Amino acid sequence: MVPFLDVKAINERFSAELESAFSEVLQSGWYVLGEQNKAFEREFSAYCGVKHCVGCANGLDALRLAIKALGFGAGDEIIVPANTYIASILAITDNLCTPVLVEPNLETYNIDVNLIESHITPKTKAILVVHLYGQAVDMQKVWELAQKYHLKIIEDSAQAHGAIYQSKRVGSLGDVSGFSFFPGKNLGALGDGGCVVSNDEALIQKVRALGNYGSHIKYENLYAGLNSRLDEIQVAFLRIKLKALDEDNKRRQEIARMYREHIYNEHVILPQCVSEESHVWHLFVVRSAQRERLQEHLRQSGIQTLIHYPIPPHKQQAYKQYNHLSLPITERIHKEVLSLPISPVMSEEQVSVVIESVNAFRG
Numbered sequence: 001m002v003p004f005l006d007v008k009a010i011n012e013r014f015s016a017e018l019e020s021a022f023s024e025v026l027q028s029g030w031y032v033l034g035e036q037n038k039a040f041e042r043e044f045s046a047y048c049g050v051k052h053c054v055g056c057a058n059g060l061d062a063l064r065l066a067i068k069a070l071g072f073g074a075g076d077e078i079i080v081p082a083n084t085y086i087a088s089i090l091a092i093t094d095n096l097c098t099p100v101l102v103e104p105n106l107e108t109y110n111i112d113v114n115l116i117e118s119h120i121t122p123k124t125k126a127i128l129v130v131h132l133y134g135q136a137v138d139m140q141k142v143w144e145l146a147q148k149y150h151l152k153i154i155e156d157s158a159q160a161h162g163a164i165y166q167s168k169r170v171g172s173l174g175d176v177s178g179f180s181f182f183p184g185k186n187l188g189a190l191g192d193g194g195c196v197v198s199n200d201e202a203l204i205q206k207v208r209a210l211g212n213y214g215s216h217i218k219y220e221n222l223y224a225g226l227n228s229r230l231d232e233i234q235v236a237f238l239r240i241k242l243k244a245l246d247e248d249n250k251r252r253q254e255i256a257r258m259y260r261e262h263i264y265n266e267h268v269i270l271p272q273c274v275s276e277e278s279h280v281w282h283l284f285v286v287r288s289a290q291r292e293r294l295q296e297h298l299r300q301s302g303i304q305t306l307i308h309y310p311i312p313p314h315k316q317q318a319y320k321q322y323n324h325l326s327l328p329i330t331e332r333i334h335k336e337v338l339s340l341p342i343s344p345v346m347s348e349e350q351v352s353v354v355i356e357s358v359n360a361f362r363g
């Protein structure tokens with residue numbers, strides 16, 4: 001049996017440390033916005049190579065708060081890849097902005113940077129890049145366009161903690177970046193969590209206030225904010241797991257290398273990566289014209305796979321106003337993708353079982 005992702009096994013590696021962190025927070029008597037948060041904000045911003053970080057309740061809130069803090073609202077357009085996880089789009093529409101959906105590159109699954117310029121209008125305020133499946137977006141073109149048209153760059157880094165582009169980590173590639181610490185992410189808490197990072201101190205202070213009832217000073221409300229904070233207990237856990245993040249990502253990269261070297265099947269298209277360090281393999285996503293049959297074949301070998309994602313945002317019932325759009329590459333991706341198991345706790349034997357079973361698929 002090869003589970004898709006064994007989060008219990010991932011966390012059990014840190015049992016002793018997690019338990020002692022729990023005791024420490026319990027004994028401190030301080031559970032929201034305390035010393036653990038301050039320390040994590042320093043450690044995680046240093047990890048990303050940015051100046052500032054603020055915790056929040058989850059990855060969706062990180063993006064919602066980032067867009068709100070930038071001051072965008074009704075009538076503003078934000079460019080975003082059409083094949084992203086729904087949260088990237090929800091963060092835009094929740095702020096009453098209009099998502100302008102751009103097709104991805106079929107090889108990398110990331111936004112096709114050559115299609116961005118033709119979608120820019122006088123209403124465009126930002127480009128929201130998503131480092132999908134763990135691979136950093138090819139930012140050079142995005143930087144040039146942002147400069148030329150005076151646009152902000154927002155990164156959705158929820159799947160790509162630690163990925164590197166031109167020697168810089170994800171989170172430091174735009175004006176502001178949102179991360180998720182959902183348990184299944186490369187850096188996961190034991191519950192929900194997220195954060196916003198940026199080099200812009202004023203922006204981060206605004207996010208901090210917006211996530212704390214709109215308040216910089218207790219009982220004085222500058223904005224109509226929300227309550228979106230990161231618990232001390234989750235932060236204490238994250239600080240332990242952050243120390244293992246680079247090792248964990250390295251193991252994911254090793255597994256991806258084995259898959260890419262040893263999977264040979266005319267019915268299966270492997271994912272492309274631009275450079276070894278640019279991809280931290282949150283997901284290993286193959287394509288097949290016979291996706292359902294491939295999934296069933298692997299299931300019969302005891303291999304659990306998932307589909308990320310079965311329905312693109314513009315075909316969701318929640319977004320009826322976009323249902324008419326034709327985005328053929330995005331639609332094709334959603335019909336063909338299949339995510340193979342990948343995680344830092346997979347054994348060599350499990351990796352071999354996956355390789356052999358994919359290779360044995362006869363279409």
Ligand SMILES: *Cc1c(COP(=O)(O)O)cnc(C)c1O
Pocket residue numbers: 058059060061084085087088130156158159179180181182192193194
């Ligand atoms: C997980 C995820 C989010 C949202 O994070 P949550 O913590 O689950 O709210 C946003 N964008 C992408 C690409 C994600 O994978």
